[in-house]
Amino acid sequence: MTTPHEELLPATRRALLHRIAVAQTEGRAPSLVAAVVRGGETVWNGARTSVDGHGPDTNVQYRIGSITKTFTAVLVMRLRDEGALNLGDPLEKHLPGTGAGEATIADLLAHTGGLAAESPSPWWERTSGSLRPELADVLGEQPHRHPVGRRFHYSNPGFTLLGALVEQLRGAPWEEVLRREVLEPLGLRRTTWHPEAPHAGGWAVHPWADVMLPEQVEDLGRMGPAGQLWSTAGDLARFAVFLAKGDEWVLSAESVLEMRTPAAPGEAADVAAGAAYGLGMQLQHRDGRFLVGHGGSVPGFLAQLTISVDDDVAAVVLTNCTSGPVVLEVAADLVRIVADAEPRIPEPWRPLTEVDQSVLELVGPWYWGTYSFVLRLTSEGGLTLEPLAATLRGARFRRNDDGTWTGLNGYFAGELLQAVRRPDGTLSHLDLGSFVFTRQPYDEGAPVPGGVDPEGWRGIA
Structure with a gap:
């Protein structure tokens, strides 16, 4: 076992290394980097193969795709906590004229706004954001696929709308607001809109041959709040600590707990597997644990951030391939390895200092x-x-x-x-x-609804 600030045991560290080595080899990933967090600190990190001729570390940037959505959700929750909006407000109240204004802000955060999963063709992840300069270009002529508020349907355009909402209420570009209100206060200096060296290049690995093709990097423009960001294992480890505990300068513990609370179920198969969605966070029951976080994928990159708050363990997995390791499973396994091998030491019991x-x-x-x-x-x-x-x-x-x-x-x-x-x-x-x-079952001296039979308790008549 370990206390929060001790290093992990050698056997645990080897098990973690073995897990990412298997993932990189069997998933045929050009590179893979991972980190584990406990007690508010990174207690382990590991990497396989190389980026630009040297082994990747927690300072090398990878594109994180839809983990960007969780950052966008934090900005929206900050606006809520300041009183600038209510989660029950229809989008139209703050951002009129979109054609999707009936959905509430909570609907958009939880993917229950009924919006399409993607923007109109061509596919936004492999084309320049300059093709979609306006929200109308992102939503198209028929933005809805389902009635508002009736079902979970993952929507990238929904988070584009939330990014536009942030810009409308802050009067500044989304990326500027994010840097000022979240990245700088949390010390996430290597999380950026565009890649900054050292960073990994994205690759497509041929499904039937051990050869690769470079993936293009696009500026997603309006779709940026849904999947633009680049980050590192080190920065995402710090972000995981924030998502578990909150930060008085960014978002309270109560508000990040609200983000981690189920707000929408998944499809029937997902529900059966214990999966749901909160407010900008994916939720899953796995191996008897409640895991929260988010995954991300864009051409050339896969990313996963997974947290078990009860175990005080989080894991980050980043890799630079379009398809390959199932990073959700890898991150969950890293959490499980630490939590099972070195269970969390509970805080000492102490009595109250005063009693009412x-x-x-x-x-x-x-x-x-x-x-x-x-x-x-x-x-x-x-x-x-x-x-x-x-x-x-x-x-x-x-x-x-x-x-x-x-x-x-x-x-x-x-x-x-x-x-x-x-x-x-x-x-x-x-x-x-x-x-x-009542202090006794059906206490006749208390106002039990419907009253109590005056003959009281009895045996068989």
């Missing part, structure tokens, strides 16, 4: 009808409602200034928990979104 007696009075067993629960006070000062039967719903709660509590997750997210007292000040029951919790 009125809160302490709430803890212990409670009953909703005949279902039993335990309410606990955590060391952070929150409450958890834990069912004693695995099939029931539990929740975490945050205290409000008026003494009530707001649910943070699951069925009771956003619902209000309040302690109801009798006229003499003694505790009567808990009210949780109209559910009455």
